[in-house]
Amino acid sequence: MTTTDISTASRAVAVAAEMAEAANGFVDSLDGGQRAVATFPFAGDERYLWHYTPVDRNGLRLKDMTAAQRAAAFRMMNTALSAHGARKAREIIELEAILDEWEGIQNDRMHWLRDPEIYYFSVFGEPGGEEPWGWRAGGHHIGIHATVIANTYVSVLPLFLGANPAEVRHGEHMGVRTLAEEEDLARELLGRLNAEQKALAIVDPIAPDDILTKNYRVADPDEIPVGGVRLAELRDGQRDGLIGLLRHYVNRKAAELAENEWRKIELDGLDGVRFLWAGPESRGEGHYYAVVGPAFVIEYDNTQNEANHIHSVMRNYSGDWGEDLLAAHYERGHHH
Secondary structure, X not given: OOHHHHHHOOEOHXXXXXXXXHHHHHHXXXXXXXHHHHEEOOXXXXXXXXXXXXXXXXXXXXXXXXXXXXXXXXXXXXXXXXXXXXXXXXXXXXXHHHHHHHHHHOOOOOOOOOOOOOEEXXXXXXXXXXXXEEEEEEEOOEEEEEEEEOOOEEEEEEEEEEEOOOEOOOHHXXXXXXXXXXXXXHXXXXXXXXXXXXXXXXXXXXXXXXXXXXXXXXXXXXXXXXXXXXXXXOOHHHHXXXXXXXXXXHOOEOHHHHHHXXXXXXXXXXXXXXXXXXXXXXXXXXXXXXXXXXXXXXXXXXXXXXXXXXXXXXXXOOOHHHHHHXXXXXXXXXXX
């Protein structure tokens, strides 16, 4: 993809303005001590640091905000997401209390603190300024990273959502599946394949115990298994199934960002996109899949906690944290 293509496919002026307004509203709501915790320079390594496990990290926690500040933090987060994506993110956060109850019922307390108030929000650089800036929302099973360049170009990658439990097995929420589509769409596609296609798609009878790109700064394409079935090898409803699964992940983002992402994928060519599965086909067994294109990878893993614990992410090999856009920006002569 050329520099021009990257820039054209990533223009999101309205989203950039909305993000700047929301980020400034969040920062302006903080006192001096909170601001020191929540804000960082754009340069340096901090904005590349992320985790999807419930470890301590930098940024300002919901626990340390007022109700108005929390509302401002979520408003900032929501600028990156579709209504569906934002709803799922809030449901994932609320799962922490359900997980805490379940571990108590099972007498299986982990050393992690399960708390829906331990989610962290950070801003990098000056929102709306001439220089690139960004923000991050993160915590257990949430990883949302936004980069804004020249008040024009916006990247929201990596984009991670997870769920534990994947299906609630107790209490008033029993049966709720927070990321149901992520599993069901892939199973539906797998079920549509004929024997020959399925032999291509299933690359391992055993699923890996987690997503393979982990939380590394750079997603390595060599970490993803070879093989799989390509879109060009699918027919009719099968093609629709793979495209629907891919669009489901893309559509986690706000509409303009999702359309930009889809345009990039189309520019790189859909026919080469491949779908691969690892693990048994039967429900309730640990399973993994990936949707892989020339520039991106989507990974899903549900193997932990007796296959009731989902990790899912979309990444770009050169575009996480807007690195492709930043390179194009600096190539055009802007100050680094």
